Amino acid sequence: xxxxxxVLAEHWRSKIxxxxxxxxALGKEVATNIGAxxxxxxxxxxxxxxxxxxGAANSVLYLDHVALANPVPExxxxxxxxxxxxRKPRAILIPLTNVSWEIGTLLAAQLEVGYINAxxxxxxxxxxxxxxxxxxxxxxxxxxxxxxxxAILGILPGARPADHGRAATVPMLEEVTVDLAxxxxxxxxxxxxxxxxxxxxxxxxxxxxxxxxxxxxxNVRLAEELAGALGGAVCGSRPVIDQGWxxxxxxxxxxxxxxxxxLYVAAGISGAPEHVEGMKNSDLIIAINSDPQAPIFxxxxxxxxxxxxxxxxALTEMVRxxxxxxxxxxx
Amino acid sequence: xxxxxxxxxxxxxxxxxxxxxxxxxxDTEFLRLIAxxxxxHALEEALLxxxxxxGTVTVVALDAPEVDDALFTALAxxxxxxxxxxDGDSAPSTLSGAYRLAQALSTVPGLLPVDLILTGAQAIxxxxxxxxxLVAHFLRLPQLGxxxxxxxxxxxxxxxxxxxxxxxxxxxxxxxxxxxxGIQAAEKPPRYVPVSRxxxxxxxxxxxxxxxxxxxxxxxGLSPVEEMLKPEVTEHAQMLQGSPEEVANQLCEVLAGRGLx
Amino acid sequence: MVTANHGVFSPPPPCxxxxxxxxxxxxxxxLWTCIQCGxxxxxxxxxxxxxxxxxxxxxxxxxxxxERVFTSDSLLNCVACYACTAKCPxxxxxxxxxxxxxxxxxxxxxxxxxxxxxxxLENKLRYGNPMGESPRKRAxxxxxxGVPIRxxxxxxxxxxxxxxxxxxxSYYPRGQQCARATAKIFTALGIDxxxxxxxxxxxxxxxxxxxxxxxxxxxxxxxMLVLEKYKFKLIVTSCPHAYDAFRxxxxxxxxDYVITHTTPFLAQRLADLKPLLKRKTDCxxxxxxxxxxxxxxxxxxxxxxxxxxxxxxxxVEMTHNRVNTLCCGGxxxxxxLDTYYKAKGNERLSERRxxxxxxxxxxxxxxxxxxxxxxxxxxxKVLGYEKRMIVRDIVELLADAMEV
Numbered sequence: 001x002x003x004x005x006x007v008l009a010e011h012w013r014s015k016i017x018x019x020x021x022x023x024x025a026l027g028k029e030v031a032t033n034i035g036a037x038x039x040x041x042x043x044x045x046x047x048x049x050x051x052x053x054x055g056a057a058n059s060v061l062y063l064d065h066v067a068l069a070n071p072v073p074e075x076x077x078x079x080x081x082x083x084x085x086x087r088k089p090r091a092i093l094i095p096l097t098n099v100s101w102e103i104g105t106l107l108a109a110q111l112e113v114g115y116i117n118a119x120x121x122x123x124x125x126x127x128x129x130x131x132x133x134x135x136x137x138x139x140x141x142x143x144x145x146x147x148x149x150x151a152i153l154g155i156l157p158g159a160r161p162a163d164h165g166r167a168a169t170v171p172m173l174e175e176v177t178v179d180l181a182x183x184x185x186x187x188x189x190x191x192x193x194x195x196x197x198x199x200x201x202x203x204x205x206x207x208x209x210x211x212x213x214x215x216x217x218x219n220v221r222l223a224e225e226l227a228g229a230l231g232g233a234v235c236g237s238r239p240v241i242d243q244g245w246x247x248x249x250x251x252x253x254x255x256x257x258x259x260x261x262x263l264y265v266a267a268g269i270s271g272a273p274e275h276v277e278g279m280k281n282s283d284l285i286i287a288i289n290s291d292p293q294a295p296i297f298x299x300x301x302x303x304x305x306x307x308x309x310x311x312x313x314a315l316t317e318m319v320r321x322x323x324x325x326x327x328x329x330x331x
Numbered sequence: 332x333x334x335x336x337x338x339x340x341x342x343x344x345x346x347x348x349x350x351x352x353x354x355x356x357x358d359t360e361f362l363r364l365i366a367x368x369x370x371x372h373a374l375e376e377a378l379l380x381x382x383x384x385x386g387t388v389t390v391v392a393l394d395a396p397e398v399d400d401a402l403f404t405a406l407a408x409x410x411x412x413x414x415x416x417x418d419g420d421s422a423p424s425t426l427s428g429a430y431r432l433a434q435a436l437s438t439v440p441g442l443l444p445v446d447l448i449l450t451g452a453q454a455i456x457x458x459x460x461x462x463x464x465l466v467a468h469f470l471r472l473p474q475l476g477x478x479x480x481x482x483x484x485x486x487x488x489x490x491x492x493x494x495x496x497x498x499x500x501x502x503x504x505x506x507x508x509x510x511x512x513g514i515q516a517a518e519k520p521p522r523y524v525p526v527s528r529x530x531x532x533x534x535x536x537x538x539x540x541x542x543x544x545x546x547x548x549x550x551x552g553l554s555p556v557e558e559m560l561k562p563e564v565t566e567h568a569q570m571l572q573g574s575p576e577e578v579a580n581q582l583c584e585v586l587a588g589r590g591l592x
Numbered sequence: 593m594v595t596a597n598h599g600v601f602s603p604p605p606p607c608x609x610x611x612x613x614x615x616x617x618x619x620x621x622x623l624w625t626c627i628q629c630g631x632x633x634x635x636x637x638x639x640x641x642x643x644x645x646x647x648x649x650x651x652x653x654x655x656x657x658x659e660r661v662f663t664s665d666s667l668l669n670c671v672a673c674y675a676c677t678a679k680c681p682x683x684x685x686x687x688x689x690x691x692x693x694x695x696x697x698x699x700x701x702x703x704x705x706x707x708x709x710x711x712x713l714e715n716k717l718r719y720g721n722p723m724g725e726s727p728r729k730r731a732x733x734x735x736x737x738g739v740p741i742r743x744x745x746x747x748x749x750x751x752x753x754x755x756x757x758x759x760x761x762s763y764y765p766r767g768q769q770c771a772r773a774t775a776k777i778f779t780a781l782g783i784d785x786x787x788x789x790x791x792x793x794x795x796x797x798x799x800x801x802x803x804x805x806x807x808x809x810x811x812x813x814x815x816m817l818v819l820e821k822y823k824f825k826l827i828v829t830s831c832p833h834a835y836d837a838f839r840x841x842x843x844x845x846x847x848d849y850v851i852t853h854t855t856p857f858l859a860q861r862l863a864d865l866k867p868l869l870k871r872k873t874d875c876x877x878x879x880x881x882x883x884x885x886x887x888x889x890x891x892x893x894x895x896x897x898x899x900x901x902x903x904x905x906x907x908v909e910m911t912h913n914r915v916n917t918l919c920c921g922g923x924x925x926x927x928x929l930d931t932y933y934k935a936k937g938n939e940r941l942s943e944r945r946x947x948x949x950x951x952x953x954x955x956x957x958x959x960x961x962x963x964x965x966x967x968x969x970x971x972x973k974v975l976g977y978e979k980r981m982i983v984r985d986i987v988e989l990l991a992d993a994m995e996v
Binding site for chain 3: 345346347361365519520522523525526527528529530
């Protein structure tokens with residue numbers, strides 16, 4: 001049906017990504033506001049059963065083709081483009097993740113319509129769709145009115161809680177034929193797994209995370225000491241991993257792990273969106289940064305404007321002595 | 332091997348950004364521009380590929396304030412040629428910029444054919460698209476982004492690249508050449524170039540200025556920015572004050588209250 | 593008879609001396625009088641870590657093999673502390689003449705330079721400070737100074753003293769404490785002073801002595817233009833490295849202003865200052881001689897006079913003092929090479945020094961250089977001495993005693 005709201009149901013390695021549910025939650029809102037239906041669009045090869053969890057949508061459009069078996073942005077964009085030309089939805093929400101990165105841009109270019117990137121919210125304002133996008137590393141936001149008949153929107157992780165997009169009902173499935181070339185000039189050959197033998201930070205209850213603000217490799221030990229005292233582990237933002245201060249398995253963020261520990265201490269981390277998306281759902285976030293304007297303070301529950309190098313050891317000592325006290329009281 | 336690197340000047344966020352009086356664009360009074368960080372990675376990757384496979388690296392940028400610095404720096408780092416595309420909008424959107432770059436690449440003699448076009452996987456001002464897929468689309472070339480490693484097999488006419496996925500996983504892809512790649516990280520950090528080398532480049536090298544008249548905006552409709560504003564802060568952390576010891580104390584109270592001690 | 597330099601003022605090196613024309617200058621020819629005694633290498637704080645300590649560099653130069661030094665990372669261990677210059681029995685100014693020239697070549701030849709140093713150099717060029725902070729925030733600390741501070745770009749009337757605050761004291765919270773203390777002392781003494789504010793950029797000394805002639809000349813030209821806009825009788829700076837730059841390097845561009853550092857500046861005004869030092873203390877203090885002020889410019893007595901003017905302050909000396917002072921490790925780019933040194937297993941020079949300080953039994957380690965504060969405070973923490981000793985800039989101690 002024309003005028004519907006579509007959500008690209010991202011999946012990777014046989015699992016529907018969390019962001020898909022976030023987009024379903026957002027899409028549901030938008031669809032309700034404009035009096036339209038929500039449809040999930042599932043592209044892939046022999047993944048029909050993944051549609052079952054997409055019940056927040058009224059129905060699922062399923063596009064199956066061998067060329068869609070692996071993440072190849074061009075193929076996905078082409079398949080979506082022909083479906084959009086045929087069915088003319090009002091809007092399509094596309095995840096902005098490593099898996100679906102270029103799809104929105106390519107899709108809009110193929111359809112010769114506009115694309116709006118880095119959206120954190122979509123609302124109906126005075127009867128018109130309005131999108132809020134993030135710019136300049138989070139320092140500015142832009143309100144944009146999608147101009148075209150089909151709004152192509154690239155949505156950032158965290159726009160809505162994933163739980164709001166989950167549903168127990170199994171949606172109706174409509175299979176749509178796809179006309180694509182069998183082979184593409186871009187082919188996935190294999191996946192390379194990260195180095196084994198290190199801890200899985202996504203399973204930790206306490207994480208002490210370090211960013212550029214700790215200034216040097218040796219200061220990572222301050223975080224290790226706090227993590228040890230709290231019974232947790234150390235992780236870091238991308239710059240710290242790029243510098244080699246921590247291995248890749250400890251990276252939190254867009255290209256790293258998504259973590260939801262009970263406690264996340266962000267030491268010397270500015271809070272750029274690529275990192276925040278990896279930890280924003282932690283139960284308790286404490287941020288230490290010498291810059292009072294650091295965006296991390298918008299995501300943290302408690303903040304300290306100080307040098308992490310000063311606060312971490314003070315905190316470690318206090319945690320240790322408190323634990324000792326508690327132990328001797330219990331004895 | 333022939334490589335083109337596309338470089339874009341973006342706002343330098345070390346400076347405080349302000350909204351202009353029109354409420355829709357950035358105030359330019361104290362605005363400084365800097366080469367997009369990931370484009371520096373693209374340049375570094377190009378130079379590394381040049382060192383590995385031998386060939387040439389041409390850097391192309393749209394004219395913008397401070398672009399000369401960036402182009403001379405690229406030449407000083409080892410690029411063979413630098414081109415500046417003039418006569419366009421001084422602050423193009425990513426989409427119109429990509430369109431003009433594609434126009435320039437197709438019309439300026441000697442640029443195409445090429446083996447690889449490298450540019451950053453994203454930029455901080457990408458509101459209406461990303462340069463790498465857009466240029467690929469306009470030039471009808473294959474494209475892949477979020478790339479952290481490139482190796483080239485010229486005989487087979489393919490490149491093998493690694494693309495980052497979640498959880499530290501990387502996907503190994505084969506892409507037919509010529510292709511456009513969106514670089515996320517070069518295999519080594521962007522090299523340092525001594526100021527004296529850049530100064531020498533400024534005196535002895537030339538940035539070619541190429542006049543490419545702006546056509547209509549690629550025939551693609553741009554969604555207008557209704558308003559630009561500083562982020563609304565819906566929540567903000569409760570800030571704890573005091574010396575490190577005092578703050579540590581307060582934090583321990585919080586942690587104890589949540590059973591984390 | 594040529595004697596060892598022993599902290600004797602050495603003249604500015606000629607600005608157009610280079611590796612290809614050394615023998616055209618007396619300072620260059622002196623390199624050929626080296627007797628290869630090795631005193632330089634012996635006194636060098638990291639001499640034992642260098643593949644090419646100073647003595648060998650002269651040897652390689654004279655053997656026509658200097659190129660091999662360019663591709664070694666040996667000189668990354670040179671912290672520009674002037675120890676070799678001070679001790680050379682031939683009076684060869686290694687630190688001022690030869691080493692910067694070789695370092696410049698090393699920067700051009702090294703395939704990769706340590707990331708922290710690279711960032712600091714790039715930041716200095718682009719933002720005028722190594723931290724990468726916005727130039728427009730350089731004078732933000734003035735609002736919290738507690739006393740009025742005139743900024744020349746806003747009020748360009750002539751001033752008696754142009755106070756060149758420098759990067760660390762402008763941007764870092766700990767440094768700003770020193771800046772505030774200095775402002776209060778100047779005000780209490782009735783000095784007519786002003787600062788450049790956001791127009792000020794790094795004097796660039798660490799660019800010159802650590803590799804980067806191009807960066808240095810850019811900053812030098814910029815600062816000369818700014819200074820020419822205003823009228824003042826002298827320049828007083830809080831940073832010994834800036835002092836070093838102005839006194840010995842800027843002369844190449846015609847710098848002929850009177851330049852001084854806060855310690856000799858205040859020591860000259862001791863007669864006015866002493867009556868204001870009211871609060872008595874029972875602290876024992878030991879003073880760390882900064883390499884730039886001390887060995888290079890023989891400023892040893894003035895800081896001590898200031899400390900001893902504080903009522904009740906007792907001054908004790910470390911084993912290595914005055915010309916023999918042990919460098920904190922921050923010069924010559926060392927400030928941004930700690931990660932590199934750690935990876936190489938180098939002992940931190942600041943830790944070496946702090947152990948000596950603590951051994952004196954003093955409560956306070958007094959310094960006169962912004963680098964030393966953070967380096968020694970870090971070292972005290974790492975060694976677990978932070979409850980035994982604190983680090984204070986002389987101006988902070990004076991301000992405390994003035995009850996301002």
